[in-house]
Amino acid sequence: MYLKQTILACLTAAMTSGVLAAPLALKAGHPDNYVVQKGDTLWDISGQFLAEPWLWPRLWNINPQIANPHWIYPGDVLQLSWVNGEPRLGKASQGGKQVIHLSPKNRYENKANPVPTLPLSEIGPFLQTDHILANSQQAKEMPYVLGNNEKHVGMLEGDVLYVQGTLIPGQDYGVYHPGTIYKDKQTGEQLGQEAVFVGVVRAEEQLPNNTARVTLAQSRREVYQGDKVMPLPPQETLAAVFMPKAAPVISPGYVIELPSKARGGGKFDVVLINKGLRDSVSPGDVLDIQRPGAEMVDKNGKVSYREYASVYDKAFYSAGKSSLPSESVARVMLFKVYDKLSYGLILQSRELVSSGYQVSNF
Known part of the structure; x- marks a missing residue:
């Protein structure tokens, strides 16, 4: 509340x-x-x-x-x-x-x-729980779930668990399952790793050998061995101020995925884009989403869409391949910004937005 x-x-x-x-x-x-x-x-x-x-x-x-x-x-x-x-x-x-x-x-x-x-x-879960890790190395350095003495593979609310790492007794922590590692589709640079929220544990006691005993206070899904443990963001420090404004000038980016895993998203759906703090964007920035123009193969006036063209035509008639103009289809407001990635909420949409669509200034 x-x-x-x-x-x-x-x-x-x-x-x-x-x-x-x-x-x-x-x-x-x-x-x-x-x-x-x-x-x-x-x-x-x-x-x-x-x-x-x-x-x-x-x-x-x-x-x-x-x-x-x-x-x-x-x-x-x-x-x-x-x-x-x-x-x-x-x-x-x-x-x-x-x-x-x-x-x-x-x-x-x-x-x-x-x-x-x-x-x-639509955005509450992203503000309160879901998270993006800077890289896979950060995940390796975090405390993690060892399991419990009942030898449960999947642990549920109320179970007593043990965590490898140092925790503060009496404090609540989020439990996250390491998810997709996002990489730039052109350069291969690692942009971050998805951390899927699975539950909350309360630290009960710090034990020898850098081990902590915890109680699984609530769970969204089963907790597994190796799931990562980190502090929940305090409510008073959440990035909840959204300033509706034109974004600073950026080089074109793209929609990485829809966290819902749907093939397309419309108004008030959430998207993940490959722009973040290093691109000088901030919560509240509004950007344009464009559907890429269809790529064409022009064989001496015989035109076909590249995806339907023969391997031969793609190889020999694509050097100067053209594409149809891209089309603006949506506006997105960023609401949670990481170093190289940002979550955005689609505010206006003329048609469904898919992964790979270009994100740029309007």
């Missing part, structure tokens, strides 16, 4: 010079009024009015110095107005005449939950 409140508060408090510099264009055919529906997000509502919904802080006239969110609730009537030539969205009075701009004051009425900025349920 604390995490959700923190993310909600921080999300609505974010605005940067990048947002201020961009023009605020209203969407063609936008309404003048809108009744908030159950299940709405500020992003969806902003998309009713703005051509670029990621500029929502200006539409709501959010002050970056305000720590509390501008709560709105299902059933509230929103009305569009103009202030100094800029469009503003606020709550209308019951009579529908006076526009009351959203207030930073706390609200105490016993109503439904306030409307969040984004569907937090």
